Amino acid sequence: MNNFTLSTFLTSNLQVDETTISLIVDHCKTKTIGQGDYLLRQGEYCKHSFFVETGLLRQYSIDAKGKEHILHFAPESWILTDRESVYFNQPSNYFIQALEPTRVALIDEQFIEQLSEKVPSFIDFNNKLLHNHIRHLQNRINQLLSATAEERYLDFIKMYPDILLRVPQIMVASYLGITPESLSRIRKELAYKNFKK
């Protein structure tokens, strides 16, 4: 559960043998960073998509008042990047930081091209990943506009079942767009509802 390589991810999602995949993935660099280290800082150009093999990343912005806003957490087998920076060659508005010691596979355009060429089914899969990501963002916007904080929390724990035990609550609150006190209250109310001694 705590270690998921890019090869495993691809072979378990594509009709392809391990030899073909390893020929391509072997060219793919990995990077290991410590807790608190950055893969991307605001103002830099993002060059890769990061596939998390082990560890945990967060992507966040800092507003004019210096407050952090977390867009995503990316635990094992998640892919995280700043698409605006990678695909539109813009300086990034975001930070990508490791919340635990983390190893990522660095995915670049060349890798995507090679994989698409050698493994045609990857094209469909990559498309599916993209649409999945768009769906996720769409849901997130809709929830921030219309759902109650408790509904957003319940959706969060479905998507990220173990994050609450891996990051400080203040970060979960930041992701949900609520104060840490509100998160505490929601969790307390749920406990009163669900805890049976």
Added chain:
Amino acid sequence: MTTKTVELIAGPPEPHYVGDGFRVHNFIPSGFRLDMQRMNPFIMMDYNSKFYFSPSEKPRGVGVHPHRGFETVTIAYQGKVEHHDSGGGGGVIGQGDIQWMTAAGGVLHKEFHEKEWSKKGGDFQMVQLWINLPAKDKMSTPKYQAIKNENINRYSIENNGGEIEVIAGEHKGIKGTASTFTPIHMFNVKLKKGVETDFSLPANFNTSLLVVEGSIVVNGSEEAPTNNFVLMANDGENFTVKAVEDAVVLILSGEPIDEPIAAHGPFVMNTRQELIQAFDDFNKGKFGYLED
């Protein structure tokens, strides 16, 4: 009866902090020689070797976190720890005391240096163990055994050579103080310099020694200094421990629980599905609530 030989003597791994109050060497699970199965039912051992904590108005420790599927046992050698849980329980353990918490179906708890102790600071030395529970008891009701040092049954070694605190199990007719779910022996062995004593524990029981103070020789030839962990082989029953200098040794021995282990974070279950359930129950407040 044959000799139980030494399989491995390991020095303390690099320490890391659990919260800000426990500076521990993690002996179990570490690598393939000491994974969760090798010392099963002892599936985790964190050892806070003697370490000076400076005075602090704000007690150091570990905030609210859950456990399910096993027991946590804290053995205090030096320093004081205060704990609270979502079932409304709490208490303080000091030098020589033991807190045996059966998390079983699930608790939230937090552990901090005791307030007054924290203000003064001092040497701190503790062992925390996770002891697995068999499937049939994993979801049972949580409970505590707060074991004060004066209530631990003791075996006295002849000629004033020291004593053996029988925390659990049995040693030479002295029954252990704690109740356990599966057969377990747990002894705190305190030996005067030069004294040798013998033990007989079943061959199939996974057995280890932790040298908490001083240094020892096992079976007449295997030297283990302070803070070393000695893993005994499963090849026999009898072994001897001799104190090279005044020594304190924690002996653990338990019958392996022959069931699959599915572990992630603070949950130890039998299947992946049960783990997913544990995370979901925790997230939805089914472990209760505890203020930070």
